[in-house]
Amino acid sequence: MAIAILIAALAGATVALFFQPRWWFPDAISAHARAYDSQLVITLWVVGCIFVAAQAALAWVVFRYRDRGQQPSAAAGNNTLELLWTSATAVVFLALAFAGQGIWAGVHLAGPDPAALRIETLAKQFAWTYRYAGADGVFGRVDIRQIDDASGNPFGIDSRDPKGRDDITEALLRVPAGRPVELHLKSRDVIHNFFVRELRLKQDVVPGMTIPLRFTAETPGTYEVPCSELCGLGHHQMRSSLVVLPPAEFDEWMREAQQKVAQP
Amino acid sequence: MGVSARTNPPGAKRLGMWLFVVSDLLTFATLLVVYTALRLATPDWPHPFTLSPAILYATGMTIVLLGSSLTMVWAVSAMEAHNRPRTVRWLLATIAGGTAFIVLHLAEWRHLLQVDHITPAASLFGAVFYAVTGLHMLHVAAGIVYLAVLTGGVARGRFTAEDVETGGLYWHFVDLVWMFVFPLIYLMAVRP
Amino acid sequence: MDARGAAEGRTAVTLFSTDHRVIGKQYIGLALFSVLLGMLLSLVMRFHLVHPDSKVRLFQMLWPDGAPGGQMTPELYLSLMTMHGTIMVFFVLTTAPQSGFGNYFLPLQLGAKDMAFPVLNMLSFWTTALSLVTLLAAFLVEGGAPLSGWTAYPPLSGLGKITGPGQGLGQDLWIVSIALFCAASLMGAINFIVTVIELRAPGMGYFDMPLTCWGWFVTALISLFAFAVLLAGGILLLLDRSAGTSFFIPAGLVVNDQAQTRSGGSPILFQHLFWFFGHPEVYIAILPGMGLISTVLGVFSGKKVFGYKAMAIAMLAIGGLGFVVWGHHMFISGMSPYSSIAFSVLTLAVGVPSAVKTFNWLATLWGGRLRFSAAMHYALGFVSLFITGGITGLVLGQPGLDIYFHDTYFVVAHFHLIMGVAAIFAIFAGLHYWFPKMYGRFLHEGLGKLHFFLTFALVYAVFVPLHFAGFVGNPRRYPDFKEYEFLKTVLPLHIGVTHAAYTLAAVQLLFLGNYFWSKRRGAVAPANPWGADTREWSDD
Ligand code: HEA
Ligand code: HEA
Ligand code: CUA
Ligand SMILES: [Cu+2]
Numbered sequence: 001m002a003i004a005i006l007i008a009a010l011a012g013a014t015v016a017l018f019f020q021p022r023w024w025f026p027d028a029i030s031a032h033a034r035a036y037d038s039q040l041v042i043t044l045w046v047v048g049c050i051f052v053a054a055q056a057a058l059a060w061v062v063f064r065y066r067d068r069g070q071q072p073s074a075a076a077g078n079n080t081l082e083l084l085w086t087s088a089t090a091v092v093f094l095a096l097a098f099a100g101q102g103i104w105a106g107v108h109l110a111g112p113d114p115a116a117l118r119i120e121t122l123a124k125q126f127a128w129t130y131r132y133a134g135a136d137g138v139f140g141r142v143d144i145r146q147i148d149d150a151s152g153n154p155f156g157i158d159s160r161d162p163k164g165r166d167d168i169t170e171a172l173l174r175v176p177a178g179r180p181v182e183l184h185l186k187s188r189d190v191i192h193n194f195f196v197r198e199l200r201l202k203q204d205v206v207p208g209m210t211i212p213l214r215f216t217a218e219t220p221g222t223y224e225v226p227c228s229e230l231c232g233l234g235h236h237q238m239r240s241s242l243v244v245l246p247p248a249e250f251d252e253w254m255r256e257a258q259q260k261v262a263q264p
Numbered sequence: 265m266g267v268s269a270r271t272n273p274p275g276a277k278r279l280g281m282w283l284f285v286v287s288d289l290l291t292f293a294t295l296l297v298v299y300t301a302l303r304l305a306t307p308d309w310p311h312p313f314t315l316s317p318a319i320l321y322a323t324g325m326t327i328v329l330l331g332s333s334l335t336m337v338w339a340v341s342a343m344e345a346h347n348r349p350r351t352v353r354w355l356l357a358t359i360a361g362g363t364a365f366i367v368l369h370l371a372e373w374r375h376l377l378q379v380d381h382i383t384p385a386a387s388l389f390g391a392v393f394y395a396v397t398g399l400h401m402l403h404v405a406a407g408i409v410y411l412a413v414l415t416g417g418v419a420r421g422r423f424t425a426e427d428v429e430t431g432g433l434y435w436h437f438v439d440l441v442w443m444f445v446f447p448l449i450y451l452m453a454v455r456p
Numbered sequence: 457m458d459a460r461g462a463a464e465g466r467t468a469v470t471l472f473s474t475d476h477r478v479i480g481k482q483y484i485g486l487a488l489f490s491v492l493l494g495m496l497l498s499l500v501m502r503f504h505l506v507h508p509d510s511k512v513r514l515f516q517m518l519w520p521d522g523a524p525g526g527q528m529t530p531e532l533y534l535s536l537m538t539m540h541g542t543i544m545v546f547f548v549l550t551t552a553p554q555s556g557f558g559n560y561f562l563p564l565q566l567g568a569k570d571m572a573f574p575v576l577n578m579l580s581f582w583t584t585a586l587s588l589v590t591l592l593a594a595f596l597v598e599g600g601a602p603l604s605g606w607t608a609y610p611p612l613s614g615l616g617k618i619t620g621p622g623q624g625l626g627q628d629l630w631i632v633s634i635a636l637f638c639a640a641s642l643m644g645a646i647n648f649i650v651t652v653i654e655l656r657a658p659g660m661g662y663f664d665m666p667l668t669c670w671g672w673f674v675t676a677l678i679s680l681f682a683f684a685v686l687l688a689g690g691i692l693l694l695l696d697r698s699a700g701t702s703f704f705i706p707a708g709l710v711v712n713d714q715a716q717t718r719s720g721g722s723p724i725l726f727q728h729l730f731w732f733f734g735h736p737e738v739y740i741a742i743l744p745g746m747g748l749i750s751t752v753l754g755v756f757s758g759k760k761v762f763g764y765k766a767m768a769i770a771m772l773a774i775g776g777l778g779f780v781v782w783g784h785h786m787f788i789s790g791m792s793p794y795s796s797i798a799f800s801v802l803t804l805a806v807g808v809p810s811a812v813k814t815f816n817w818l819a820t821l822w823g824g825r826l827r828f829s830a831a832m833h834y835a836l837g838f839v840s841l842f843i844t845g846g847i848t849g850l851v852l853g854q855p856g857l858d859i860y861f862h863d864t865y866f867v868v869a870h871f872h873l874i875m876g877v878a879a880i881f882a883i884f885a886g887l888h889y890w891f892p893k894m895y896g897r898f899l900h901e902g903l904g905k906l907h908f909f910l911t912f913a914l915v916y917a918v919f920v921p922l923h924f925a926g927f928v929g930n931p932r933r934y935p936d937f938k939e940y941e942f943l944k945t946v947l948p949l950h951i952g953v954t955h956a957a958y959t960l961a962a963v964q965l966l967f968l969g970n971y972f973w974s975k976r977r978g979a980v981a982p983a984n985p986w987g988a989d990t991r992e993w994s995d996d
Contacts, residue, residue: 003828036857036859058840061822062836065757066826075762081815097800108793124710147710188710190612197929201859207723208720229609280572283646283680290681294685295688295691306720383700
């Protein structure tokens with residue numbers, strides 16, 4: 001009796017919370033992010049209905065069949081029912097599974113775009129660094145023996161490789177709005193995770209691997225990048241920022257940066 | 265065990281050992297899966313072994329271990345024939361075989377470590393080699409203790425044929441594992 | 457010998473008893489101790505999350521190095537979190553429902569005198585105890601407890617001190633503890649399986665067993681395979697740490713500005729081994745509860761369990777499918793995106809038997825005459841929480857959506873609702889239901905119901921809001937939320953959760969009081985107080 005009411009009340013409160021605007025996603029800034037949001041909303045409606053249906057059914061049977069001296073039914077099973085709800089759930093769940101694949105494919109199965117701006121992203125305990133290929137558009141070789149954070153060479157760019165001379169190493173991730181970007185995620189020590197909420201993108205950064213991550217940010221602005229894989233005592237402070245600039249500003253910045261590295 | 269001997273139908277212990285074997289096989293299988301995965305991902309996988317002496321030597325170890333399985337079979341059948349003295353003798357022979365295997369194996373390890381400088385840290389091959397053969401050696405050692413207890417009991421008139429058979433099950437299982445280790449770890453590391 | 461000697465003799469006997477009843481109670485005692493410890497840790501964590509800067513003398517007394525001047529360091533928070541998770545998953549949810557209730561009632565319900573191998577049974581309990589001691593020892597050693605979470609991913613867990621305090625001896629002890637726990641669970645699993653296969657009463661077929669026995673049986677089968685793999689993973693990780701091997705450690709690492717001399721292992725490989733165990737483990741945690749809940753719902757609605765056979769088969773299906781979905785913990789790990797798709801389909805498929813169980817529970821209540829005992833309350837609470845916690849699994853099961861939610865508080869909310877509390881509710885139900893059999897007395901019904909209502913409401917208050925921290929993108933395993941602008945907005949939410957958690961913990965005192973009071977003073981119970989038809993009530 002009382003428990004039926006409580007179940008209903010708690011389920012109701014839970015659903016109600018989903019309509020509060022305060023704690024929700026930040027605005028989407030890419031086509032993928034928008035696709036993500038719509039897929040999520042669909043999913044939330046489906047599972048929300050399941051949730052409400054199931055909890056309501058529970059509350060109702062508890063209320064309806066509370067002890068009022070009635071004779072319990074002798075029903076002990078019904079194969080048609082079993083078959084019915086098994087296949088019903090199977091259909092719903094598998095439909096969800098397949099509906100969900102679109103956004104996944106969009107992020108991970110789309111091939112590389114030759115026009116994309118390639119940026120190497122290096123994670124280490126507990127900082128991020130980004131490397132642009134520079135004027136020649138080619139990344140210089142690296143040599144871990146030359147890694148030296150103090151002199152600003154966390155990648156260990158090989159000084160003997162001329163192609164590396166013009167590489168630009170940065171603490172902020174600057175990208176032009178509207179242009180496809182391809183990050184090459186690398187880690188120097190343990191597993192980290194690159195996460196941009198507004199892009200609805202998250203990817204582990206695994207030592208020993210180079211993992212590509214592709215996106216096209218549309219809205220200029222500065223977005224926080226929190227490390228999202230436990231990497232040690234500084235995990236919660238391993239912060240970086242994605243700065244999306246209007247194309248003109250980006251080119252301007254890039255020119256200056258290239259000049260800086262050009263002067264010895 | 266006394267209690268269980270009374271309440272359990274015959275075959276319970278054998279079933280228990282079978283379950284252990286299945287689960288333990290999975291542990292070894294996991295190591296071999298790891299081995300496969302790493303090997304496939306490593307272009308220049310080392311092939312340190314020469315047919316002679318390395319493989320010849322390992323073949324010798326294999327024969328010793330197989331022999332101990334044979335003596336174990338005889339121990340079991342002796343027990344079924346209610347001939348405890350003979351059972352004890354064959355069990356002791358089995359223990360001897362197992363001990364010989366371990367001695368040979370340790371000698372091989374020593375040679376690999378000190379002369380050939382194949383260490384666990386040096387290469388993934390070393391890592392896999394010592395992990396798998398080491399775990400197997402632990403099983404042989406445990407088996408020797410197990411059989412020793414069994415022998416003592418049988419000599420003093422305790423334990424049934426099922427107990428000896430169960431012990432045999434474990435021992436054959438340890439051999440079986442080696443029958444995977446030998447080709448996968450040794451033969452597949454022979455210098456071409 | 458004199459009386460004292462005799463008494464000591466007796467305690468020694470009960471301590472190392474091979475009687476399944478004693479061992480069952482010992483396991484439950486161990487779980488009770490562990491859950492209280494885990495609960496205290498969670499309170500300290502909750503406190504620190506919302507008061508990251510406040511100095512607490514108590515912390516300094518407990519962890520001189522971890523909380524200098526009472527100011528908790530991030531590494532201490534992470535090690536508390538690691539221990540909280542490890543204790544709760546292994547020493548509470550893998551012991552109480554299976555080894556605790558299972559040991560006590562499986563033989564009784566099958567009509568057997570005892571478990572198949574009583575001595576092995578005693579050994580597995582004491583191995584578990586040793587494993588717990590080993591784990592807790594990590595708090596005391598130099599560097600403290602490990603900080604790599606209950607999932608202990610290498611390289612963080614594979615390189616030793618250099619990756620952080622607690623990653624030295626503390627992490628070693630953690631791995632050894634887990635290895636011991638694997639051994640103990642294997643012994644237990646073998647014992648359970650043989651008991652079910654060999655010791656069923658004459659004429660009792662598999663499909664005549666109560667669903668509780670099915671729960672324990674399937675759980676034992678899962679344990680037999682899952683722990684074997686975890687054991688291998690643990691051994692290899694230990695070798696990476698102690699023997700300088702590099703199974704899970706790639707070449708060319710520079711940690712703390714020190715170049716590592718390791719040759720190309722694979723960090724993701726460990727994740728595969730861990731989750732091949734890890735996902736079945738979560739079903740190990742819930743299946744015994746599912747069996748028990750089915751029984752309780754049947755008894756107190758005066759009906760037979762609806763769709764008995766479907767229920768048993770659903771458990772087998774969950775057990776089987778549970779072994780092919782582990783990849784859903786690794787969607788973001790960098791493994792092949794194609795395998796993610798396969799894992800996702802299988803993951804949603806495993807939801808189907810779970811749904812089938814839910815429907816059959818509802819159908820069991822349908823047309824019944826419900827008697828609302830305390831046990832019945834917890835059982836109904838279990839069903840509600842299982843739905844609430846399970847439903848979010850359907851969101852996480854889609855790799856596309858998991859992209860955002862992975863490693864956020866949304867996941868924390870998911871598994872606390874379905875594991876952290878649904879499974880715990882099964883334990884509460886079991887204790888209220890079987891207490892009369894175990895101690896000859898009732899747990900106080902009124903107190904039990906009061907504890908239920910408060911706990912039920914409060915767990916929703918604690919864990920439902922955390923979903924929304926997940927929506928904001930709040931990463932888990934963060935000792936504080938000061939570094940980020942976007943996390944400032946969730947702080948009020950966390951403050952609310954923390955207060956709810958304090959209250960929730962306080963409410964648990966009702967249960968504890970009830971438990972220890974009823975053991976001695978509770979109303980004396982008749983032989984079959986609930987009018988159940990399973991054997992445990994009719995024997996001796
Ligand atoms: C008891 C433990 C338990 C149980 C039973 C489950 C059950 C499920 N879990 Fe959960 N899970 C955990 C414990 C558990 N989980 C833990 C501990 C973690 C985190 C580990 C860590 O990282 O620390 C985790 C993490 C986790 C993840 C990884 C998230 C991430 O890290 O990114 C995923 C992803 O797929 C997942 C999915 C599921 C699914 C699909 C189920 C399904 O089995 C759920 C099935 C239940 C239902 C579906 C609801 C009831 C059914 C109905 C209401 C019927 C009505 C339906 C219809 C009418 C259609 N879980
Ligand atoms: C059974 C599992 C379980 C349980 C019960 C709990 C209970 C609680 N947990 Fe925890 N938790 C985990 C399993 C569990 N947790 C795991 C696996 C992690 C992940 C760790 C990691 O990331 O590595 C985690 C992580 C975790 C976090 C995230 C930390 C982070 O990511 O930074 C937080 C934060 O709020 C938290 C809080 C709590 C709180 C407030 C409770 C409260 O609900 C506590 C209240 C207690 C109860 C409701 C139980 C009461 C029971 C009894 C009194 C007796 C029962 C009887 C017997 C056992 C005989 N837990
Ligand atoms: Cu880097 Cu967490
Ligand atoms: Cu899972």
